[in-house]
Amino acid sequence: MHASSAFECAITGVLTDPGQHHVPVTPEQLAKEARRAYDAGAAVVHVHFRNQEPGKGHLPSWDPQVARDCVQAMREACPGLIINQTTGVVGPHYQGPLDCLRATRPEMAACNYLKVRSNGTWAWPPMLFDNQPAKVKDFIDVMLETGTLPEFECFDVGIVRCVEMYVQTGMYTQGLPEYNFVMGVESGMPADPDLLPILLKLKIKDAPWQATVIGRSEIWPVHQRVAELGGHLRTGLEDTFYLPDGTKADSNGPLIEQLAEYARNAGREVASPQEARGMLGLKPLEAATAL
8 A cells, every 4th residue: 555645636526606606717717626635635636627608617618728738737836746547438439539639638537427417407418428438448548648547447347347447458558557346326336435445456456546435524534445455545525515514615725624533544645746756657847848
């Protein structure tokens, strides 16, 4: 187990309405929020780019120039910050995410959910998030081209097993894969700390891992258990709006501060961006910047 844990801040989310919650949209807002998370201990920021037109900040953007502006603003505000970029898109048309990867060349990117509101209604219309092998291979190939580490998001036990299949079949050849166990999505794995030992049995030995935990009060025992079991830690306004005492977070900073407390409870320290690069097998900052 690593003596330190790398913290990832999910800074924005997919469709979260900035009119209702404190999620950043513009490059300037992203830089400010990234700095809050960075100062609290985040070495990695997971980002979804948003439409920059007035009144449309709740919608995604796959404009490469928007992506470049947002990433540049965060990098300038946070020296050494590791960018983890979303690629999630529904359907057969995914050129936009590929173009954004090539435009920003992030160190990491998600390689791929139905959500239900607390009142039992769908958060958005039910749909299949299709990630057939050919689509996953296209993303892996572009990430290899851009020097980007895929973060394999595992929404169920079967997906955890698929990651090893990507390695066995030669789809993924960049060394040890990085796992992200996504828990708390209604149609996937529940936010249950007792699941973690099972998932760890199924991942490739020594491969780095973390858990994304979606929800309210039920997520925090999972984060504590992740820290105890040696995983890296992630939270942010994409994953929750609430601190353990039920207080609504007004930024990503307090959420990351809570992870730092859990890491130290488990006898671990907060990894710097430079340390996180080493633990995740990423290029040193100088090499990454030169890409």
